[in-house]
Amino acid sequence: MTAQFSFQRLANCSQTKARVGIFSTPHGIVETPRFMPVGTLANVKTITPSQLEETGAQMVLCNTYHLHLQPGEAIVAGGGGLHKFMGWKGPILTDSGGFQVFSLSEMRKISEEGVTFRSPHDGQIINLTPERSIEIQNTLGADVIMAFDECPPYPATRQEVEAATQRTYRWLKRCISAHQRQDQALFGIVQGGVYLDLRSQAALALAELDLPGYAIGGVSVGEPPELISHVVKATAPLLPPEKPRYLMGVGTYREIAIAIASGVDLFDCVIPTRWARHGTAMVQGERWNLKNAKFREDFTPIDNTCPCYACRNFSRAYISHLVRAQEILAYTLLSIHNITELIRFTQKIREAILNDTFAIDFASWLEQGAEDLGLENGD
Numbered sequence: 001m002t003a004q005f006s007f008q009r010l011a012n013c014s015q016t017k018a019r020v021g022i023f024s025t026p027h028g029i030v031e032t033p034r035f036m037p038v039g040t041l042a043n044v045k046t047i048t049p050s051q052l053e054e055t056g057a058q059m060v061l062c063n064t065y066h067l068h069l070q071p072g073e074a075i076v077a078g079g080g081g082l083h084k085f086m087g088w089k090g091p092i093l094t095d096s097g098g099f100q101v102f103s104l105s106e107m108r109k110i111s112e113e114g115v116t117f118r119s120p121h122d123g124q125i126i127n128l129t130p131e132r133s134i135e136i137q138n139t140l141g142a143d144v145i146m147a148f149d150e151c152p153p154y155p156a157t158r159q160e161v162e163a164a165t166q167r168t169y170r171w172l173k174r175c176i177s178a179h180q181r182q183d184q185a186l187f188g189i190v191q192g193g194v195y196l197d198l199r200s201q202a203a204l205a206l207a208e209l210d211l212p213g214y215a216i217g218g219v220s221v222g223e224p225p226e227l228i229s230h231v232v233k234a235t236a237p238l239l240p241p242e243k244p245r246y247l248m249g250v251g252t253y254r255e256i257a258i259a260i261a262s263g264v265d266l267f268d269c270v271i272p273t274r275w276a277r278h279g280t281a282m283v284q285g286e287r288w289n290l291k292n293a294k295f296r297e298d299f300t301p302i303d304n305t306c307p308c309y310a311c312r313n314f315s316r317a318y319i320s321h322l323v324r325a326q327e328i329l330a331y332t333l334l335s336i337h338n339i340t341e342l343i344r345f346t347q348k349i350r351e352a353i354l355n356d357t358f359a360i361d362f363a364s365w366l367e368q369g370a371e372d373l374g375l376e377n378g379d
């Protein structure tokens, strides 16, 4: 790890593999475990950076694929780099674009060199290679950047997943060679689909490269939640304990709790903001549809234990009214609440690990349940 990054472990759970740490970056610290809100296009939808800061967010994720297409990394760099351009002073992570290229783009062609696809904006042919992804991320200027990987879909044959996993490793080596900035930490990504032996081979191979951090990718791509847990439980402990571990694109309360118990430190997911835009509040593990008639004359806060701006100042009835009227403020208030709620969930777990009561206090979250599917809005 370069001098500008460090990961300090403060406590380990005696019953699970959960740990508490501090990840230091050039733009500040991240107290782990912690949820990271997603700001796809250099903004967390409907909320301002100061509102975001008040949710307890420390590190924010932005998407390389989307920013490359719009407005383009040159404009972000012209605006002083990602932090200055979007007005966020804290740590930022950019993904490599791999996941979006493989899941969103049409007419893609994969070769050993990289991926060619058509821009959904203007139909232009775009070539994304490991070198190009790193160059774009070096230009955007986030604190943590991700290796360009091949993310196979679910389901995929073992042969397909094995080929993608091996290619991801070769691409990682090219990413390491291409990476130019000491003030950015390049994380490697473990692929391997739902094949645990491929996951473990990939994790051990990556660990030897002594990277500043490691991610588990290619989960939450359509597989059932119990498979996500299997993969995370088997993979996370194989990654170097002295480095931060990031589970990409996960998830719900239960998935996060299980991943923390497996030794994962960082999470990102669009659920809190996406659900907010559907009029849904996340409340202590439940999902509430604010359009429900029972909220129309309910003048209590969404959650009276929640310290967020929405819960301090507004009633369920008011937010229900805004949702019904499709007022943008509804999405702002629900985004503020939902992000605060999920970050608070990871903060409560952090406290419990420090007190060594995590396994007891969160026992109900650590069992794999069928009720927590939570992905029907299509991630």
Ligand SMILES: [Zn+2]
Pocket: 302, 303, 306, 307, 308, 309, 310, 311, 312, 336, 337, 338, 340
């Ligand atoms: Zn709240």
